[in-house]
Amino acid sequence: MSTGDEKERIEFLQGTLDMLVLRTLLLAPAHGHAIAHAIERNSDDVLQVEQGSLYPALHRLIRRGWIQAEEGLSENNRRAKFYRLTPKGRDQLAIENTRWEKFAGAIARIMRPAESEAD
Amino acid sequence: MSTGDEKERIEFLQGTLDMLVLRTLLLAPAHGHAIAHAIERNSDDVLQVEQGSLYPALHRLIRRGWIQAEEGLSENNRRAKFYRLTPKGRDQLAIENTRWEKFAGAIARIMRPAESEAD
DNA sequence: TCATCACCAGTAGACATTCTAGGCGAAGAG
DNA sequence: CTCTTCGCCTAGAATGTCTACTGGTGATGA
Numbered sequence: 001m002s003t004g005d006e007k008e009r010i011e012f013l014q015g016t017l018d019m020l021v022l023r024t025l026l027l028a029p030a031h032g033h034a035i036a037h038a039i040e041r042n043s044d045d046v047l048q049v050e051q052g053s054l055y056p057a058l059h060r061l062i063r064r065g066w067i068q069a070e071e072g073l074s075e076n077n078r079r080a081k082f083y084r085l086t087p088k089g090r091d092q093l094a095i096e097n098t099r100w101e102k103f104a105g106a107i108a109r110i111m112r113p114a115e116s117e118a119d
Numbered sequence: 120m121s122t123g124d125e126k127e128r129i130e131f132l133q134g135t136l137d138m139l140v141l142r143t144l145l146l147a148p149a150h151g152h153a154i155a156h157a158i159e160r161n162s163d164d165v166l167q168v169e170q171g172s173l174y175p176a177l178h179r180l181i182r183r184g185w186i187q188a189e190e191g192l193s194e195n196n197r198r199a200k201f202y203r204l205t206p207k208g209r210d211q212l213a214i215e216n217t218r219w220e221k222f223a224g225a226i227a228r229i230m231r232p233a234e235s236e237a238d
Numbered sequence: 239t240c241a242t243c244a245c246c247a248g249t250a251g252a253c254a255t256t257c258t259a260g261g262c263g264a265a266g267a268g
Numbered sequence: 269c270t271c272t273t274c275g276c277c278t279a280g281a282a283t284g285t286c287t288a289c290t291g292g293t294g295a296t297g298a
Contacts, residue, residue, distance in 0.1 A: 014133035014255050046225035106162035133284050172285050
């Protein structure tokens with residue numbers, strides 16, 4: 001996953017993709033393409049999900065029992081794998097969400113006092 | 120860098136350590152140990168900086184010209200390398216700060232509607 | 239004086255995740 | 269029939285972190 005700046009494509013934030021995928025599947029089952037597009041759209045195109053990151057992530061999530069795949073037909077009448085959140089996946093999403101907020105909060109505490117505390 | 124939960128040590132957020140180090144050195148030059156402790160303290164011990172992550176990061180930052188090292192004596196009268204932010208490093212910090220906020224904002228947009236939009 | 243501890247710097251190797259850069263099969267359009 | 273688009277997938281490289289060390293040197297106290 002990278003951010004979508006003009007040309008400053010940055011590799012960023014290892015480990016958040018799983019959370020984002022789980023979050024997306026909380027709304028409804030979806031196939032790979034749709035998941036990627038949903039994440040991109042919902043982030044106002046700040047995040048870009050590469051296929052080479054997405055599919056390994058999906059398989060990882062399956063291995064861990066957090067999602068499951070079902071064969072189906074896409075909106076465009078093509079064969080597609082629909083991924084669905086499992087109960088374990090739902091729990092995991094809650095865990096990762098908490099963890100993220102804790103982490104982001106910690107970063108904020110370090111970065112924030114910049115203006116006032118600078119010596 | 121990992122979060123400091125009781126036993127759920129998580130590997131988290133590749134790439135943020137550099138930003139945190141730069142931010143810490145914005146306040147004042149410091150040696151490795153001091154940088155690590157400052158990050159841990161300022162994050163209320165949520166973040167833990169491992170030496171095996173810190174020193175490679177420091178050397179990386181030097182290679183990129185964002186910080187520079189000077190030999191000196193620590194508060195405990197021990198030989199230590201004091202790392203100082205360079206002008207380039209200051210610019211870089213601004214870049215990374217912006218990037219982080221953009222990224223965290225994007226994550227938030229995806230994660231937020233959880234409560235209201237859940238089907 | 240000698241042992242021990244805390245402080246400070248550093249490295250090697252494993253590991254996980256991401257990215258680049260492809261490939262492949264099938265539906266639909268012309 | 270050909271071309272494009274959709275959807276799934278993988279190999280290999282790059283990156284950054286973690287675990288688990290090594291090593292040197294002040295300070296402390298027996």
